[in-house]
Amino acid sequence: MSDSPPADDPLFGNPASDLIRGALEGSPGTSPAAPWEPPTPEHLAEMLPQYQIETLIGRGGMGAVYKGRQSSLKRPVAIKLLPAELSANADFTSRFEREAQTLASLSHQGIVAIFDFGQTNEGHLYFVMEFVDGTDLAHLLHGQRLEADQALELTMQICEALHYAHSQGVVHRDIKPANVLITRDGRAKLADFGLARPLSAIHTQLTATNAVMGTPDYMAPEQWQGKADHRADIYALGVMLYEMLTGTRPQGAFDLPSIKSHVDARLDEVVIKAMRQEPERRYQRVSELRDAVGSIRTTRPPQPAPAPRHPVRAPKPKAAPPKKTRSVFEALTWAALALLILGLGWGASVLFGNKDRQTAASPPTESVAVIEQPPPLPTRAPPMVKPEPVVPKPEPKSVPTTAAVTTTPQPLPPEPVPTPLPMPPAAEPAPPCIDILTAQSVNAMKWVLAPLDEIVPSDIRQNLTLLREDLVDEGKSKPAAPIPAYSAAWQLCQALLTALDERDRARVAAGYRDAQAAANQTHTNQALNARRNYTMSWPQYAREGDQRAELQRQSANRTALASEAQKVAWAAQSAKLSRSLDTLYARFREAMRQ
Amino acid sequence: MAAAEPNTAKSEAGLFPPTMWSKVRLAISQNEPGANLALDELCRLYERPIMIFILRKGYPQDRAEDLKQSFFEHLLSKNFFRDATKLNVKLRAFLITKLQGFLIDRHRHEMAAKRGGGRVAAMADLSETQALLAEPVDERTPLVAFQRQWMETVATNAMKVLREDYAKRGCETLFAELAPLISGRAETSLAKLSARLDRPEGTLKSDISRLRARCQQLIREQVAATLDDPTPEAVTAELRELMSARS
Numbered sequence: 001m002s003d004s005p006p007a008d009d010p011l012f013g014n015p016a017s018d019l020i021r022g023a024l025e026g027s028p029g030t031s032p033a034a035p036w037e038p039p040t041p042e043h044l045a046e047m048l049p050q051y052q053i054e055t056l057i058g059r060g061g062m063g064a065v066y067k068g069r070q071s072s073l074k075r076p077v078a079i080k081l082l083p084a085e086l087s088a089n090a091d092f093t094s095r096f097e098r099e100a101q102t103l104a105s106l107s108h109q110g111i112v113a114i115f116d117f118g119q120t121n122e123g124h125l126y127f128v129m130e131f132v133d134g135t136d137l138a139h140l141l142h143g144q145r146l147e148a149d150q151a152l153e154l155t156m157q158i159c160e161a162l163h164y165a166h167s168q169g170v171v172h173r174d175i176k177p178a179n180v181l182i183t184r185d186g187r188a189k190l191a192d193f194g195l196a197r198p199l200s201a202i203h204t205q206l207t208a209t210n211a212v213m214g215t216p217d218y219m220a221p222e223q224w225q226g227k228a229d230h231r232a233d234i235y236a237l238g239v240m241l242y243e244m245l246t247g248t249r250p251q252g253a254f255d256l257p258s259i260k261s262h263v264d265a266r267l268d269e270v271v272i273k274a275m276r277q278e279p280e281r282r283y284q285r286v287s288e289l290r291d292a293v294g295s296i297r298t299t300r301p302p303q304p305a306p307a308p309r310h311p312v313r314a315p316k317p318k319a320a321p322p323k324k325t326r327s328v329f330e331a332l333t334w335a336a337l338a339l340l341i342l343g344l345g346w347g348a349s350v351l352f353g354n355k356d357r358q359t360a361a362s363p364p365t366e367s368v369a370v371i372e373q374p375p376p377l378p379t380r381a382p383p384m385v386k387p388e389p390v391v392p393k394p395e396p397k398s399v400p401t402t403a404a405v406t407t408t409p410q411p412l413p414p415e416p417v418p419t420p421l422p423m424p425p426a427a428e429p430a431p432p433c434i435d436i437l438t439a440q441s442v443n444a445m446k447w448v449l450a451p452l453d454e455i456v457p458s459d460i461r462q463n464l465t466l467l468r469e470d471l472v473d474e475g476k477s478k479p480a481a482p483i484p485a486y487s488a489a490w491q492l493c494q495a496l497l498t499a500l501d502e503r504d505r506a507r508v509a510a511g512y513r514d515a516q517a518a519a520n521q522t523h524t525n526q527a528l529n530a531r532r533n534y535t536m537s538w539p540q541y542a543r544e545g546d547q548r549a550e551l552q553r554q555s556a557n558r559t560a561l562a563s564e565a566q567k568v569a570w571a572a573q574s575a576k577l578s579r580s581l582d583t584l585y586a587r588f589r590e591a592m593r594q
Numbered sequence: 595m596a597a598a599e600p601n602t603a604k605s606e607a608g609l610f611p612p613t614m615w616s617k618v619r620l621a622i623s624q625n626e627p628g629a630n631l632a633l634d635e636l637c638r639l640y641e642r643p644i645m646i647f648i649l650r651k652g653y654p655q656d657r658a659e660d661l662k663q664s665f666f667e668h669l670l671s672k673n674f675f676r677d678a679t680k681l682n683v684k685l686r687a688f689l690i691t692k693l694q695g696f697l698i699d700r701h702r703h704e705m706a707a708k709r710g711g712g713r714v715a716a717m718a719d720l721s722e723t724q725a726l727l728a729e730p731v732d733e734r735t736p737l738v739a740f741q742r743q744w745m746e747t748v749a750t751n752a753m754k755v756l757r758e759d760y761a762k763r764g765c766e767t768l769f770a771e772l773a774p775l776i777s778g779r780a781e782t783s784l785a786k787l788s789a790r791l792d793r794p795e796g797t798l799k800s801d802i803s804r805l806r807a808r809c810q811q812l813i814r815e816q817v818a819a820t821l822d823d824p825t826p827e828a829v830t831a832e833l834r835e836l837m838s839a840r841s
Contacts, residue, residue: 012770016749017837018777022806023813024833037799224838 017216038064038081039124047120051128067131070115076114080192084123096125102170103193109159112181112191129191134184136191137177137240145247148263152297153210154180155241157188159290162237165193168284173228175236176218177243217249221277231279234289238282241293250275256508265505268298272508273579279425283327295458300465300497352477425531443582448499449574452507452567456500464500468493495584499577506570510563614819630670636819637669637689639751644693644744650736651697665696684832685820686744690737745836752812759808767791772798772805775817 011019024562038059044066045053051068057078058065066079086092100117107113137154140146146154158180167173172179172193180188220235222228231255242250244255245267258274270292276282283289444464447456471490618636621629623773641662669692683691753773760769771791775782788795815833818824 010750012773013755014749014753014777014779016746018779019749019752019809019813020833020836022746023810023817024830024837221838224834231612266618416720 005568008504018292021216038083039122041066044079044081046126047122048079048126051077053079068128070128076133078112078127078131079126079128081120086125091126093119100127102168106165106168106170106193108161108164109187110157111165111188112189113417125533130189132181132183132189132191134182136243137180137182137188140182141177141243141247145261146244148245148261148267149297151241151244152293153186154182154188154244155237155293156290157294158190158237158240158298159286161188161190162230162233163286163290165190171228171230172233172236174218174232176239177240180240188249217251220279222279225532230286231280231282231284232283234286235276235279237286237289238271241274242271245271258505258508264296266500267293267506270296299458299461321424348517444496444500445578446501448496448581449578450503452503452510452570455507456503461497461500464493464497468497488584488591492581492584495581499574499581502577503570503574506566506573510566512571614824616822616824619822634666634670636685637666640685640689640744640747640820642747642750643740643780644689646743647690647693647740648697650739659698661700664700665693668696684822686741686832690740741836748813748816748836752809752816755812755816756805756809759812768793768801769805772802775802776806776809 038056039047041053041055045051048068050072051070053066053068055067056064057067063083066081068077068079069075070077082096087110097117100114103114104117112132113130115130117125119125145151158175162172162175170193172190174192179190179192181190181191218236218239220228220232223232225563239250242254242257244261245263246255248254248260250271254260256265256268257263258268264546270289273281274283274289283292416545444460445459446452450456468490471493615636618633622633622723644665645662646662649655653661735821757766757769757773760766768791771787784795784798787793788798791798793801814826814829814833817829817836821828821832
């Protein structure tokens with residue numbers, strides 16, 4: 001306003017949308033000082049003699065939750081009580097009953113069970129549900145993020161529960177951390193299912209009954225229009241996943257999770273897709289979201305970032321791999337760092353028939369040749385158990401490749417000597433995993449270099465990951481075996497996996513641009529439509545319409561170009577990658593021969 | 595702290611300017627004296643959305659300021675409202691339509707002044723920054739920005755009235771303490787607040803609830819003042835529409 005506002009912030013820190021929403025729904029918040037005063041436990045006990053009411057455990061503006069005990073069955077229960085005024089609305093009462101009945105039919109370990117519902121003699125609607133001993137996700141989060149694997153585990157559990165509910169035709173409509181209860185043994189349980197939610201009958205006073213529910217941040221865009229199906233739950237789940245991963249809610253032009261919290265870059269795609277503005281572009285079923293998350297969990301997360309010289313990738317100090325293998329990963333991480341810098345494209349040579357390069361093993365000119373050896377392989381450990389490194393290297397040690405003649409890497413001056421590895425003769429023929437690696441890497445390489453539009457099949461990554469583990473296991477079982485050979489094989493494996501991760505990131509980035517381009521295309525179409533309608537009414541303004549449309553078109557073109565540029569950049573990147581893999585492969589072959 | 599509390603149950607006559615769009619329109623159509631001024635007063639409440647729209651159209655700040663002023667002068671000098679009084683349009687739709695027409699007229703006018711230059715697209719004259727401002731990449735097209743700002747302004751105006759409301763009763767301190775709690779986002783311990791204000795918690799709770807109710811009422815009044823037929827349903831519909839423009 002041009003006249004000075006009454007204070008620095010005329011809204012006193014209240015978001016305008018919250019205030020408007022408050023006016024829309026009757027009560028804007030769930031602060032401890034909400035308008036409705038719930039009855040005391042003693043008072044409620046009088047109204048519901050069949051339960052022993054112990055204490056009031058939570059309250060919002062339009063509802064309160066008590067902890068109690070069902071006297072007959074001697075089981076703990078939670079009782080949710082709604083204000084008596086609500087029952088004055090016959091529509092609301094009947095909908096409440098209908099929904100309670102639907103919910104009672106849901107039986108899933110991830111959903112808080114409903115035992116009973118009804119109305120007190122003073123008119124409060126209430127329902128009695130399973131008491132969950134634990135906390136809720138909102139408490140757990142409280143401005144901080146969860147470990148990535150924890151977040152994924154919870155997301156999987158919530159997906160399971162929602163999948164079941166959706167299959168029963170029940171939509172939650174208010175997925176948010178406060179509605180995800182966490183039991184003491186770490187199981188997520190969805191509460192507040194579809195009850196008393198404004199949906200179809202939204203324009204009546206009915207909305208006033210829902211003030212306690214729904215945090216705007218978790219509501220899908222279409223929910224504001226009063227129409228929402230199960231895909232609104234998927235949207236909310238996306239928001240929640242983002243919040244779990246990063247500790248903040250995605251607002252405005254938010255950072256991708258991998259950028260904000262250095263989590264697995266593949267999660268970016270999941271979050272973006274779940275949170276698409278248009279329901280038809282989201283995951284269409286919770287099971288799809290679950291599968292996407294599941295595949296990220298079961299395949300290896302990306303390795304931490306390569307050396308800082310690497311031009312494309314942002315560092316990822318906390319890649320959050322599954323805990324049991326983390327220490328191995330950390331220990332091996334440094335070995336991976338120098339690989340991409342090193343360079344070679346045996347894959348390219350395979351692809352392009354340039355076989356002679358395999359033996360040439362000429363060091364790439366751009367190589368910085370600070371090759372990190374993988375850490376010494378730990379001594380025998382039970383198979384199938386992820387090895388804990390017995391002698392992990394706490395920090396990278398620079399080992400010139402030429403010096404790797406003994407079974408333990410020596411910390412030597414980091415003088416780059418990029419010559420082929422002189423290896424001691426192999427004590428026995430190459431173990432099968434080495435042969436498999438040779439075959440697998442051809443396949444993997446194809447995918448590293450595939451166009452960004454294509455999705456790398458998850459088994460490629462899985463196979464490589466398994467191979468990498470096998471190499472560690474086999475190396476351990478044969479302490480006398482030529483460590484450098486394993487080391488070279490391991491490096492190759494690792495480089496391929498890193499390259500695939502690298503590709504995923506480029507893919508997400510290009511996808512993001514594509515999405516922007518698509519959005520711009522929509523705007524262009526809108527502008528053209530508007531222009532048509534507009535100039536039909538006011539032909540004299542046709543020119544202005546043309547200008548806007550032209551601007552929109554240019555903007556769309558620019559974004560489309562950005563997407564192209566991203567892909568071109570990747571192509572350049574992958575050529576480099578190919579060279580570096582080439583070198584690695586040559587080293588590997590060399591090591592095997594000796 | 596004075597214990598006197600504004601009575602939130604009924605609207606305070608005089609606190610809120612009774613410049614209802616519907617009444618203003620009627621007054622103008624009947625050529626009542628002062629009707630134009632009442633309209634000006636009403637429209638100026640929404641200066642900010644107008645400004646945002648002009649800026650989003652790609653005009654630089656100082657030029658936008660001029661345009662806004664001329665627009666308001668234009669509103670008063672022309673008998674702009676004849677058609678508005680015939681049609682059933684709400685203030686928001688009316689203003690934005692008039693504003694768009696005004697800007698285009700201006701643009702044509704300027705083009706005519708530069709006759710001979712043969713320039714077609716003013717867009718080409720925009721600097722890179724302005725072009726970016728005008729870009730709809732973040733979906734903030736001028737119209738959406740206008741609508742969002744309108745929402746913001748409704749809330750601001752309501753809070754302003756609310757504040758004056760409390761100030762008149764000498765409850766300014768109470769208001770300043772409680773206002774951040776309206777949306778329920780701020781985390782303030784009621785106990786601490788109670789100690790600081792020397793006011794029992796129970797009283798504070800009802801204070802807040804009254805403040806909230808009054809705020810909601812004022813927002814609805816603000817919105818009602820812009821509608822041609824301000825029934826509760828129409829107000830709700832308009833509020834919903836405003837919400838739909840949020841990010």
